[in-house]
Amino acid sequence: MSDYQIETKCVQGAWNPKKGEPRVLPIYQSTTFKYETSDQMARLFDLEEDGYFYSRLQNPTNDLVAEKICQLEGGAAAMLTSSGQAAIFYAVFNICEAGDHIVCSSMLYGGTYNLFSVTLKKLGIETTFVDPDAEPEELEKAFQPNTKVLYAETIANPALVVLDIEKFAKLAHSHNVPLIVDNTFATPINCQPIKWGADIVIHSTSKYMDGHGIILGGCIVDSGNFDWMAYGEKYHGLTQPDPSYHGIIYAEKFGKKAYITKVNVQLMRDLGATPAPQNSFLLNIGLETLHLRVPRHCENAQKVAEYLSTHEKIAWVKYAGLPTDKYYPLHQKYCPKGTCGVLCFGLKGGRDESVAFMDKLKLAAIVTHVADARTCVLHPASHTHRQMTEEKLIEAGVQPDLIRFSVGIENADDIIADLEQALK
Numbered sequence: 465m466s467d468y469q470i471e472t473k474c475v476q477g478a479w480n481p482k483k484g485e486p487r488v489l490p491i492y493q494s495t496t497f498k499y500e501t502s503d504q505m506a507r508l509f510d511l512e513e514d515g516y517f518y519s520r521l522q523n524p525t526n527d528l529v530a531e532k533i534c535q536l537e538g539g540a541a542a543m544l545t546s547s548g549q550a551a552i553f554y555a556v557f558n559i560c561e562a563g564d565h566i567v568c569s570s571m572l573y574g575g576t577y578n579l580f581s582v583t584l585k586k587l588g589i590e591t592t593f594v595d596p597d598a599e600p601e602e603l604e605k606a607f608q609p610n611t612k613v614l615y616a617e618t619i620a621n622p623a624l625v626v627l628d629i630e631k632f633a634k635l636a637h638s639h640n641v642p643l644i645v646d647n648t649f650a651t652p653i654n655c656q657p658i659k660w661g662a663d664i665v666i667h668s669t670s671k672y673m674d675g676h677g678i679i680l681g682g683c684i685v686d687s688g689n690f691d692w693m694a695y696g697e698k699y700h701g702l703t704q705p706d707p708s709y710h711g712i713i714y715a716e717k718f719g720k721k722a723y724i725t726k727v728n729v730q731l732m733r734d735l736g737a738t739p740a741p742q743n744s745f746l747l748n749i750g751l752e753t754l755h756l757r758v759p760r761h762c763e764n765a766q767k768v769a770e771y772l773s774t775h776e777k778i779a780w781v782k783y784a785g786l787p788t789d790k791y792y793p794l795h796q797k798y799c800p801k802g803t804c805g806v807l808c809f810g811l812k813g814g815r816d817e818s819v820a821f822m823d824k825l826k827l828a829a830i831v832t833h834v835a836d837a838r839t840c841v842l843h844p845a846s847h848t849h850r851q852m853t854e855e856k857l858i859e860a861g862v863q864p865d866l867i868r869f870s871v872g873i874e875n876a877d878d879i880i881a882d883l884e885q886a887l888k
């Protein structure tokens with residue numbers, strides 16, 4: 465499969481049926497798997513052999529869909545989780561513990577902000593938030609001896625800041641830490657962060673990958689490029705014996721698959737945010753058309769952004785596809801085919817006017833979601849980012865009047881007509 469183009473991988477990646485097997489990836493709807501001898505199963509528990517025994521840890525449907533996403537991102541190994549939030553938590557917690565520190569872009573999804581600033585803090589993991597557009601010298605200052613991760617989003621939700629991935633990768637590697645990138649909005653169709661130096665990529669598959677707003681899910685993809693052994697004590701969970709598996713050393717035994725093996729056999733084993741195989745089956749159907757849907761989302765969003773940017777009632781529009789946008793040059797470099805189908809704008813008249821306008825939309829629905837086939841709209845300051853103070857909102861790139869508009873794959877003229885009547 466690795467020789468094929470990304471479109472072919474979307475359709476046919478990972479599942480290669482042999483003679484007489486189902487053409488379509490089947491749902492392995494089973495919690496457990498059968499063995500001939502007690503010893504065979506014991507070897508699985510010791511990680512001496514690869515195989516299925518209990519679906520909390522591994523299930524063939526889940527693994528094959530993870531493998532497809534791994535191919536799309538150009539990674540070495542991947543694992544699905546039951547939501548994007550679980551993927552982020554596991555990705556970080558796999559290499560951080562109490563007493564550790566994270567440097568994180570302040571341009572973040574609201575849920576990730578809460579996870580880092582509230583929940584991880586309770587577990588003893590501190591986060592310093594940085595402005596991703598700051599100069600490297602400024603960003604350097606955030607690093608501490610106990611920093612274990614640099615974290616950012618390719619296209620920030622909802623601030624739509626395009627990340628300078630190379631700058632961040634350089635920064636991370638000069639401090640001997642991996643760069644973890646949330647690639648949910650760009651999708652591997654528009655950007656593959658591993659090519660630009662990211663070490664680990666995570667996804668909320670609930671967005672474009674599913675694409676139909678029907679299933680929550682997440683994915684962690686590891687490039688296999690970060691050399692854990694080079695920093696022995698620092699990443700001791702990977703480089704020193706694990707007593708819960710008779711002293712296995714992940715980085716030695718599993719090489720490029722060490723990080724994903726550990727997150728699977730430790731965190732999934734103990735915390736259990738396993739996706740249902742049914743959901744992975746549906747996710748796979750979404751992935752089959754990802755390469756068709758994403759360009760259409762971008763094409764429609766571009767038309768909507770152009771329409772809004774000249775409208776007299778619109779105060780401002782953020783969309784990296786507009787040549788006047790601050791992030792146009794980074795979009796040209798990292799996602800020349802397009803960034804995503806989401807754009808932001810504010811109405812003249814501020815917050816109240818923006819909210820009143822949303823209520824007038826007919827085709828675009830007010831929902832807590834983005835990035836699916838149906839056009840939808842949300843006011844982050846009242847919804848996803850409601851817990852933040854005005855000051856924190858600005859820091860996260862969320863102006864109080866900001867409307868997040870997720871352009872679907874309907875006819876662009878119909879979407880624009882809906883905006884037109886609501887603006888009137």
Ligand SMILES: *Cc1c(COP(=O)(O)O)cnc(C)c1O
Nearest residue numbers: 547548549573621648668670681
């Ligand atoms: C939605 C989202 C998440 C969280 O994913 P869930 O599947 O809702 O848990 C994380 N990151 C980004 C960028 C998102 O848009």
